[in-house]
Amino acid sequence: MTWASAAADRERQKSDMEVMNAQRKKIHPYKFSLWLALAGIIMMFAGLTSAYIVKRSQPGWESFTLPKIFIYSTVVMVLSSITVQMALRAFKEREMARYRVFFAVTAILGLAFIIMQVLGFYQFQASGKKMIGLGSNPAYSFVLAIAGLHALHILGGFIALVIVFFKTLSTKKRLYDAIPVEIVATYWHFVDILWLYLVVFFSLLH
Amino acid sequence: MSNEAVIQHGAGTHEVHGDHHEGHHHHETFITKYVFSQDHKMIAKQFLITGIIWALIGGAMSVLFRIQLGYPEATLPWLEDIFGHWAKDGRITPEFYYALGTMHGTILVFFVLTAGLTGTFANLLIPFQVGARDMASPFMNMLSYWFFVLSSVIMLSSLFVQTGPASGGWTVYPPLSALGDATQGSKIGMDLWLISMAMFVVSSLLGGVNYISTILNLRTKGMTMTRMPLTVWAILFTALLGLLSFPVLLSGFILLLFDRHLGTSFYLSDIVLAGNILPNEGGSAILYQHLFWFLGHPEVYIIILPTMGLVSEVMSVNARKPVFGYMAMIASMFAIALLAFLVWAHHMFVTGMNPFLGSVFVLLTLLIAVPSAIKVFNWLTTLWRGNLHLTPAMMFCIGFVSMFISGGLTGIWLGNSTLDLHLHDTYFVIGHFHIVMGVSAFMGMFAGIYHWFPKMYGRYMNNTLGYIHFWITMVCAYVIFWPMHYEGFAGMPRRYYDYSNWESFKQFVELNKVISFAAILSFLVQILFVFNFFYSIFKGRKVTTKNPWKSNTLEWTTPINPGHGNWPGEIPEVYRWAYDYGKDGVDHIDQITPIGENESKEGH
Numbered sequence: 001m002t003w004a005s006a007a008a009d010r011e012r013q014k015s016d017m018e019v020m021n022a023q024r025k026k027i028h029p030y031k032f033s034l035w036l037a038l039a040g041i042i043m044m045f046a047g048l049t050s051a052y053i054v055k056r057s058q059p060g061w062e063s064f065t066l067p068k069i070f071i072y073s074t075v076v077m078v079l080s081s082i083t084v085q086m087a088l089r090a091f092k093e094r095e096m097a098r099y100r101v102f103f104a105v106t107a108i109l110g111l112a113f114i115i116m117q118v119l120g121f122y123q124f125q126a127s128g129k130k131m132i133g134l135g136s137n138p139a140y141s142f143v144l145a146i147a148g149l150h151a152l153h154i155l156g157g158f159i160a161l162v163i164v165f166f167k168t169l170s171t172k173k174r175l176y177d178a179i180p181v182e183i184v185a186t187y188w189h190f191v192d193i194l195w196l197y198l199v200v201f202f203s204l205l206h
Numbered sequence: 207m208s209n210e211a212v213i214q215h216g217a218g219t220h221e222v223h224g225d226h227h228e229g230h231h232h233h234e235t236f237i238t239k240y241v242f243s244q245d246h247k248m249i250a251k252q253f254l255i256t257g258i259i260w261a262l263i264g265g266a267m268s269v270l271f272r273i274q275l276g277y278p279e280a281t282l283p284w285l286e287d288i289f290g291h292w293a294k295d296g297r298i299t300p301e302f303y304y305a306l307g308t309m310h311g312t313i314l315v316f317f318v319l320t321a322g323l324t325g326t327f328a329n330l331l332i333p334f335q336v337g338a339r340d341m342a343s344p345f346m347n348m349l350s351y352w353f354f355v356l357s358s359v360i361m362l363s364s365l366f367v368q369t370g371p372a373s374g375g376w377t378v379y380p381p382l383s384a385l386g387d388a389t390q391g392s393k394i395g396m397d398l399w400l401i402s403m404a405m406f407v408v409s410s411l412l413g414g415v416n417y418i419s420t421i422l423n424l425r426t427k428g429m430t431m432t433r434m435p436l437t438v439w440a441i442l443f444t445a446l447l448g449l450l451s452f453p454v455l456l457s458g459f460i461l462l463l464f465d466r467h468l469g470t471s472f473y474l475s476d477i478v479l480a481g482n483i484l485p486n487e488g489g490s491a492i493l494y495q496h497l498f499w500f501l502g503h504p505e506v507y508i509i510i511l512p513t514m515g516l517v518s519e520v521m522s523v524n525a526r527k528p529v530f531g532y533m534a535m536i537a538s539m540f541a542i543a544l545l546a547f548l549v550w551a552h553h554m555f556v557t558g559m560n561p562f563l564g565s566v567f568v569l570l571t572l573l574i575a576v577p578s579a580i581k582v583f584n585w586l587t588t589l590w591r592g593n594l595h596l597t598p599a600m601m602f603c604i605g606f607v608s609m610f611i612s613g614g615l616t617g618i619w620l621g622n623s624t625l626d627l628h629l630h631d632t633y634f635v636i637g638h639f640h641i642v643m644g645v646s647a648f649m650g651m652f653a654g655i656y657h658w659f660p661k662m663y664g665r666y667m668n669n670t671l672g673y674i675h676f677w678i679t680m681v682c683a684y685v686i687f688w689p690m691h692y693e694g695f696a697g698m699p700r701r702y703y704d705y706s707n708w709e710s711f712k713q714f715v716e717l718n719k720v721i722s723f724a725a726i727l728s729f730l731v732q733i734l735f736v737f738n739f740f741y742s743i744f745k746g747r748k749v750t751t752k753n754p755w756k757s758n759t760l761e762w763t764t765p766i767n768p769g770h771g772n773w774p775g776e777i778p779e780v781y782r783w784a785y786d787y788g789k790d791g792v793d794h795i796d797q798i799t800p801i802g803e804n805e806s807k808e809g810h
Binding site: 039047132137138141 | 471
């Protein structure tokens, strides 16, 4: 690379930065992309829950109540939403130690949630409500399909949490940028609210 | 310098080790430039060439089943040489026939006209035409392409498994698709189909999120929404449709996978298979159809909307006139995108639907005729008294409008539930949708390829071959699909293997030969196009000016072979809309020219 092209490059970056700074007042493109992705996820669960509603009005539907463990997992989920918010606030105040604690706690709560969901599925199946295999009923299968898919989304969030956690720990790059943390936090709140919706949905329309 | 880097570094990351990002694109290796590229232009070319390969495979499949349909008695030993037991005694077997039809539909609808089309032109044109260095996230963009490749590899591999690929129709309705023992194609081929399509959905979501985000966030200074070329508007609506409908399809596929492998009964109930009563109870096959068509219908607009944008742009440039009714074009695309979500059940009139509910869907379906007619009117008035430059791209634009009118009119027939009772699953449907979304979309795509080829490769495609390509394609398309409407009226059902055994359809034996002949001829002329395409990449006439078509949009202000970042200097500022052709007696005024003092107030 010649010196001239490097200089031209620098110039270009500078002018690009100005354009970008003008845009900073607007929403960050990555955050915007996240909201778009959330719209997609909403459509996915809207599809599943409307299929559930249609199915429920047809013959052969068997009513159910969710095992207690799902109530506890809901509490864990809500708690994790609070901790991720506190982590974000700590990050913005550059309280890195506090940030690390709350971020790690969030990840652990997320993992605990997934484990509780899986235990819940086993309890559900053990109580005679077969979700899969011979003699299963679509009502129970729906619980597994919908809540299972939700748990996969928590797993995705967990992986994102871990990646961002280690990125912000890195000493090579000092990251002052709150955007990745904000994106993970927003996603985490979203899957939390999604689960609250699903729990209410399963309790009201069972 | 990639956009991503600008955004990330600009947003507050400080490199401890100095300006390491300076040299990003100067250290490109073969791998980062041609394989795992994050440059939107290279990704567009990758999508296009992958799409062309798929189109050849999918098109060759239609040739094979047209041989069977046109010449059901013929025995062609070379078929057995190539396909072995799939073409025993030189005749395509029924299983192979169904697999060919299924894969032809899947490949053309999803791999060519969704990924190949939108992937190419969204990637090529969005950053160019809104004035951005690259996509909002070049990395996600790259992932989108490689998920498409993964999906392609899986789908391709399903062609080579022993029991063959999926064969229950491109819509993969259960129970055929849910029960592994139902047919040959319901076995591993069906699983590969589902996994491949799941990857495909991921690919199109990654792409779509990026397209929308780039259009809404990375427009250059002065590029207001109503100054954007119609191509970008069309892609925006396409991406929104995909984002909101593909996840629902994925939901449907997940439940189908549960039914296949976990013994659930979402879609299955009261089935007797080979004399055995299956234990599945309480499921509903119709449920799948609702989930499928909630995507399936928007999908046809996902296919046609981008080509509408391409045609509007190319037509305006080559008519040397502003596109007629710019705002009406946007409004009608918005109306089409909205209605797309409200008409899915018109594919299901014969599933025992409540007739009252059916009539609601009839009304909503027929409403789509209004924005479609507005668009057609605007294209015709754009052509009206224009100074037409009949380049191959322009020919394909006019062909597109012709096809869209013909196919659109038969849509009004099919949208009526009373007529649909008779026409459902006949050749009338085949004729209708091939003209309106198959051939039309290809015409629009060809228009785009001929028009933007100089921007992609810095060379022109051969015009003579282009005209031959156009005329033979145009004539063959009508010869193939027009007669199918008559066959459909006579009640000839789709998907049958051999019609010559049916007294009622014997009258069509000769007609089917004509259709098959035209189909084979049109396939050969597409090979000519592919030859022209690849030959021109290396040997085509070189482009010597930045703006060969004298167009107003921003991509023609970049160098002939733009590097990563598109503009060597600053991103230009935009002062006007993209359609100032023939304004105040000036041939064209590009978007980066400020409004003159004595300029009239028309346009933007």
